[in-house]
Amino acid sequence: MVSWQRGLWLFFVPSFGLLAVVLLWPLGYAIYLSFFDYFLGTGTRTFIGLGNYIELLSEARLWRSMWTTIIIAFGSVALEFAVGFALALALYRLNSSAKVFSVLLFLPHIVTPVVAALFLKWMLAANWGLVDATLLTFDITPPDWLGDPLWAKVSVILADAWIFTPLIMMVLYAALQGLDASLIEAAQIDGASNWRILRHVIIPALIPAIIFTISVRLMDVFRFFDLIYVLTGGGPGTATETITMYTYQLGFRMLEVGKASALGVITLVIVAALLLSINRALNSIYRGGDR
């Protein structure tokens, strides 16, 4: 290292300072609070060590909400990826009108999620909502979109997909622009079918972008809150109560700050472990290549 490089660490200080304030301090404070029995109503804190963790980990509600989170997260991302990839391929095949279509398809993602959720809630409202009213006009009795435990999950997945599919579509469409067209032409000359071109040329070329989109969306969807809060409030019962909804209930409804903090820490650990495993699996597929 030359002498002028020794002072470069100073450039690191502002960004680290910012991170420390907005990320590390709240995280550290949450970890600290998680060791206390702290009900905001009384304002008194009692140190209970791992008491909150033990109580939470022995609760069926935690594991139920974790399972719901996993179902909704994987359901949403799978649907978003499948539809987003299909749309990206469709746009790739278009020549002149691709830009117009991409803008139109991107519109749901421009709307603020809470506004989109409110919009969807009124669309899915029983009897007088747009969807119900339309189907009832044709004498079709629709399911209870937000009131039935199964359909409530499906509605949340569809709503999330409606908002975030355009993001995946745009990322994959951008990645497709960097694809070497001569590879596809060579495969076509060799007589490869569309499916084989997709399987053996396009997908391998897009794997870095695919890993990126799936990882980012999974991280996002594991902590998504606004959509469920507006659409179902975690109900009916606990049908759509994800881990973030449960944390919210504990912290902001019950004012059990210590327990909510402990749940936040547990969630962080579980989700980080889960995402690391998924990333590792995707990376190994990538490194494995097109076998």
Add this chain to the structure above:
Amino acid sequence: MDLRSRPVGALAGVVPALLLAAMAAGPAAAQDTIRIISHRQPALEYYTGKMAAALPEGRVTVELMPIDRELELASITMSSQSDAIDVLYLNDASFQRFAANGWLEPLDDLWEKYREEYDLDDFPQSVIDAVSYDGKIYAMPIQTNTELFFYRTDLLEEAGIEPPTTMEEYAAAAAQLHSARTAGTIMSLKPVDAALNEAHWYMNAIGDGWFDDAWKPIFNNAAGVEAITKLKEMTQYAPRGFTAHANDESTINLQQGLAAMGLQWFTRAAAMDNPEQSRVVGEMGWVAPPGGGARIANDGFAISRFSSNDRDEMFRMMAEAASKESMREGAQFAMPPRLSVLEDPALAEQFRWYTAAREAVESGQAFPAMPDFLDVGEIVTRHILRAVTGEAEVQAALDQAAAETESLLASRGYYN
């Protein structure tokens, strides 16, 4: 009385608010503006309007929202001791908790000071008790609210059914009137507030109530299981989406002729005869809820202990809204707690639902007088909804709710 000529004594203060509370404060947190937050319903729209009109224009900002959101916003803001909210609407259940937490300003000195000017002795002692905690008055009573049984007179007459007086008659009538187009009954099972109200009725009319004398849960005993089983059975006659329905949705269902009857608040009665909103003008009748035990509540407006505005001015603003003249006009939206207004015989002639309301007040029941009942409600409604939607058996769901309730109350010192 006009308060416009009085000086404004807004205090400046630096608030060590949490980030979230600061966000919750929103644009209305300017120091010299009195910020009122309230549940959104016709009566409260009227009374908050009266409060805003009592002071110079721009002095008061009013935000109306669903009760759950309001309580959440108030809890976050006040637990951080922020002065972002000055005056807030509280129902009986939330009032207890806020007072116990020390978040409300005691009003006894102001009550005494303005006793004669606003004829505050006109409020009956039972109402004063309802807005008092630990011997201190914390809120200005604004409405006595009770749940009524709404029913379509035309549909019942056509089917030869008398308005139900028991739960069995109610169930039979709902079954008979239920059709693809018109649900037999509304049911508001959106957690927490709406579902808790509905469950409260069943738990009192069929069950033995919520707690014994030592605050031990009894809602999971045989009578409680029978109550929630009946509630679950009745959902087959409810409009689709009932688990996401609160008062607004149920009111719309009744107004639009999509349901034949059901439990709803007194404050929603006038909306049935509003031709701009309702398709059933003149066709709705009211009786006291079958079996009794539906919720009654005395609600009011309280001053935040952390408000930096002039408490004298805020009290007079609330008292103006709760004056005799104001309540006489507001009687169309809510049952006024003032004796002189309530006993006016012209009311029952003018508003068809008052006769039923007086009966409902006598047969109704308030929530248990505990500061933590809303937290208990969060637990109980979650498990009742699990039972209703088939996630769990009724007995198992209620047992789980009772265990969690007992654990919560133990942690809050109820059994020490």
